[in-house]
Amino acid sequence: MRGSEPMRAWADIDLAAIRNNVRALRSLAPTAAFMAVVKADGYGHGMVPCAKAALDAGATWLGTATPEEALALRAAGIGPDRARVLCWLWAPGDPWREGVEAGLDLSVGGRRALDEAIGAARAVGRTARVQLKADTGLGRGGCQPADWPELVAAALAAEADGHIRITGLWSHFACADEPHHPSIAPQLALFRRMTDHAVDRGARPEVRHIANSPATLTLPEAHFDLVRPGIAMYGISPSPEIGTPEDFGLRPAMTLSAALTLVKKVPGGHGVSYGHTYVTPGETTLGLVPLGYGDGVPRHASDSGPVLVSGKRRTVAGRVAMDQFVVDLGGDEPPEGTTAVLFGPGDSGEPTAEDWARAAGTIAYEIVTRVGGRVPRVLHE
Missing domain, CATH: 3.20.20.10 (Alanine racemase)
Structure with a gap:
């Protein structure tokens, strides 16, 4: 939910962070x-x-x-x-x-x-x-x-x-x-x-x-x-070898989130998503995140992409599909509609774009740039 409008998924864009990043970069080349x-x-x-x-x-x-x-x-x-x-x-x-x-x-x-x-x-x-x-x-x-x-x-x-x-x-x-x-x-x-x-x-x-x-x-x-x-x-470092955003006074400007559309109990031994590359190790709960590779979530992050749900880091369970993926909630039962944060600045323990880049074997540039047009951008200060 963003303001009074319910949303399936959204990308918060912090314009104040962009302005501050520009000022920080200008100070390096005065x-x-x-x-x-x-x-x-x-x-x-x-x-x-x-x-x-x-x-x-x-x-x-x-x-x-x-x-x-x-x-x-x-x-x-x-x-x-x-x-x-x-x-x-x-x-x-x-x-x-x-x-x-x-x-x-x-x-x-x-x-x-x-x-x-x-x-x-x-x-x-x-x-x-x-x-x-x-x-x-x-x-x-x-x-x-x-x-x-x-x-x-x-x-x-x-x-x-x-x-x-x-x-x-x-x-x-x-x-x-x-x-x-x-x-x-x-x-x-x-x-x-x-x-x-x-x-x-x-x-x-x-x-x-x-x-x-x-x-x-x-x-x-x-x-x-x-x-x-x-x-x-x-607000993203060009490479980990150069340093983190914090090293240069930069702050990531995008936070990508979605609302869980389904939370359900499943037994142990239950296959998850195409190809059953993930099978539940025991009775657990699964959460459905309505974002997929059609929205820019890299399929290469199947079984490895990190997600923050209810203050805990979760991992993509099974393959990322075109419109959705699943996380294993480990028996927790957050209400449907709970926010799942794929990446952001990292202030609240959420993953960063760099975390997703490592999970997908790519660079953070690609993670933010590939977020598709189905995901509304919500501008704020």
């Missing part, structure tokens, strides 16, 4: 601008409210993957006067024109993308804001070092013609979440060389940036002109 990464519906927390909370706390940039996300921010009233928006996953035929008209910063990592940005600028009669992305070792998007001089030269020519403005130079770490990984220093050095090349040829970017969440937390030498935390903004 001379750099702050980009709040709100892609993937704000890592499952709700893109627009999280973006507005981050801006309230001092962010001046927002980061998205797809143009649809970026344009949705503009449609929600977050104009260029309030936040710059960088969008980095542009495909051929995407709404480049709309992006230029909306004043988005368009990430370009190759000639095809640059040509599309130039074409869009010509079509709408407006200068496109372009950020050149360098592949310094991640091997995903971005321009290879061998092709960088050609891309820079073409971008500078387009800038001289008034079609684009080179607003940024950027890249992305491959292993910043692994302290002292041997790839970090070479990537940083290559980023400096590639950005220096562009500047030496005449580029005058507003920002140079490479620092994601782990680099913001642990690599001050990588902060440059802007940092762009993602998962850390939502």
Whole structure:
């Protein structure tokens, strides 16, 4: 039950935690601008409210993957006067024109993308804001070092013609979440060389940036002109090796809960859920939780996912199904409707997203981001 409306399941989103997390992260990079990464519906927390909370706390940039996300921010009233928006996953035929008209910063990592940005600028009669992305070792998007001089030269020519403005130079770490990984220093050095090349040829970017969440937390030498935390903004550590959220003054912003829809006694030797991977060791009670892999609960956490019910840690009993899973209540008989907490900040003994990540053999990013649209987000302070 949330307020006066009964709910089967819900995700509480603590906007005050997000604002405080942004302030804590800004304090680690006091001379750099702050980009709040709100892609993937704000890592499952709700893109627009999280973006507005981050801006309230001092962010001046927002980061998205797809143009649809970026344009949705503009449609929600977050104009260029309030936040710059960088969008980095542009495909051929995407709404480049709309992006230029909306004043988005368009990430370009190759000639095809640059040509599309130039074409869009010509079509709408407006200068496109372009950020050149360098592949310094991640091997995903971005321009290879061998092709960088050609891309820079073409971008500078387009800038001289008034079609684009080179607003940024950027890249992305491959292993910043692994302290002292041997790839970090070479990537940083290559980023400096590639950005220096562009500047030496005449580029005058507003920002140079490479620092994601782990680099913001642990690599001050990588902060440059802007940092762009993602998962850390939502109060989750990028990796246990770096530290806990508490180590950095962060607080998880999402608490995922559901109401038990059924509590029943069963005898010993009773199989539970598909495949009977769990069989009750003796007479007990089972509780039915109305969340499943259709809502983002990882099936890989079958027989291992932790849940807090009536102040006690329980474990998923049997396989997680599409819409539901079962916990063995060990003979306890909480009333139907009792709240089962899958994860949260951990203040009251509930599991955390990191606990679920360990149970499912994945990362906490995936746990929060995969919470599906059937689960309403309840915003609070």
